[in-house]
Amino acid sequence: MTAxxxxxxxxxxxxxxxxxxxxxxxxxxxxxxxxxxxREGARAALSAALIAHGEAEEQDVYPALRRKDAIDKHEQEHGEEEHAEGNQALLDLLECKGTDTQKFDDAVEKLAEALMHHIGEEEQTILNPARTEVSEKVRQDLGTAWATRRNALLDQDCGSIEFVKKVVARAEKSGLLSSDDDK
Known part of the structure; x- marks a missing residue:
């Protein structure tokens, strides 16, 4: 496997x-x-990058943007819910034994659907207000804080299946993931 x-x-x-x-x-x-x-290398890299990215956003970026009134509580919570849904789809992908099965292909598409939906919404409803309503200095400071936390999480092997399971379990406990009955 190539990293x-x-x-x-x-x-x-x-x-x-x-x-x-x-x-x-x-x-x-x-x-x-x-x-x-x-595919194995891509799966491992996506897992690590996605978890580090989302966790750093939730810890550093979303709360700061709320304090600056660039986003409201609903936008923050919606972003966190979409992270949780993406993390659940990521966990399903990580649990696939091989990368050459229909189950794997289906899991990739489920993750892609959740991720692309979130990226589109986040770029429009969170990043655009950050561009227009937050000073360049604050964006730079947030960039440093986000990157620092993201890199620390990468150093902690945050893409491992064990770490992802903990993140998903925390989201379930917080009520961020709806049960299949709710969908």
Missing amino acids: VTIPRPVAGDVVDLILDDHRLFEQLLRDLRDATAD
């Missing part, structure tokens, strides 16, 4: 850093769909 390198910025405008990760997620999803690609 996929995950970029590790340490500073920058938080909006740009988050957008860079969104483009990384899109590339890794393309690799997961490609039977000739290193």
Whole structure:
């Protein structure tokens, strides 16, 4: 298995850093769909990057944007719910034994659907207000905080199935994931 390198910025405008990760997620999803690609490497990289990205957003970015009145409580909670749904889909993908099965392909598509929906909404309802209603200095400070937390999570092997299970269990306990009956 070849390891996929995950970029590790340490500073920058938080909006740009988050957008860079969104483009990384899109590339890794393309690799997961490609039977000739290193699907195992792409799955491991996507798991680590996605968990680190979302956890850092929830800890550092969303609360700061609320304090600055760039987003409201509903937008923050909706973003967290979508992270939880994506993390559940990620866990389903990680639980696939191989990368050459229909179950794997189905899990990739389920994750892609959840992730692409979230990326679109986040870029419009959270990142746009961050661009227009938050100063450049605050975005830079948030970028440093987000990148620091993201890199620390990557160092903790946050993409491991055990770590992802804990994140999903925490979301279930918090009520962020609705049961199948609610859908």
